Amino acid sequence: METTAETATRPRQDEWTSHLRSHGRRVTKQRLAVLDAVDAVPHATAEDTVRQVRSVLPNMSVQSVYVVLADLATIGMVSKFEPPGSPARYEIRTGDNHHHAYCTRCGLIQDVPCAVGHAPCLTPSQDHGFTLLSAEVVYRGICPQCQHDIAADTLVAQ
Ligand SMILES: [Zn+2]
Ligand SMILES: [Zn+2]
Numbered sequence: 001m002e003t004t005a006e007t008a009t010r011p012r013q014d015e016w017t018s019h020l021r022s023h024g025r026r027v028t029k030q031r032l033a034v035l036d037a038v039d040a041v042p043h044a045t046a047e048d049t050v051r052q053v054r055s056v057l058p059n060m061s062v063q064s065v066y067v068v069l070a071d072l073a074t075i076g077m078v079s080k081f082e083p084p085g086s087p088a089r090y091e092i093r094t095g096d097n098h099h100h101a102y103c104t105r106c107g108l109i110q111d112v113p114c115a116v117g118h119a120p121c122l123t124p125s126q127d128h129g130f131t132l133l134s135a136e137v138v139y140r141g142i143c144p145q146c147q148h149d150i151a152a153d154t155l156v157a158q
Contacts, residue, residue: 034053049090069090083107
């Protein structure tokens with residue numbers, strides 16, 4: 001099934017097109033559909049992305065979506081983030097060195113701007129001679145909705 005390129009007029013897609021070309025990748029509707037899916041639902045799992053892409057391109061195999069996603073991560077268009085004890089999530093790479101807040105109760109993920117403003121953000125007490133590129137920071141906590149739910153549960157229990 002061929003899909004139309006009606007979404008190709010969006011500025012975001014021009015950016016993606018030139019980024020893909022600069023990495024020697026052909027601009028295919030499959031690659032654009034995966035980028036679109038990741039863009040539409042930031043921090044989605046690969047499984048969510050597969051579902052989203054296949055709602056647009058039903059003939060694209062699950063395996064192909066995984067391959068494209070991994071390739072986009074390799075060329076730095078998509079970044080992968082692994083919350084503790086939860087499947088990897090993907091988002092369009094922004095290059096702003098942002099971090100993530102993860103609700104350990106419901107799994108909600110929110111972006112948190114880099115505390116320092118540039119990578120690696122955290123200065124270790126011992127760098128072992130490494131040239132540090134980045135630090136991955138995950139703030140674990142309880143989101144406002146869960147705090148509210150917990151408070152409500154406590155009231156009911158009393
Ligand atoms: Zn929560
Ligand atoms: Zn993020």
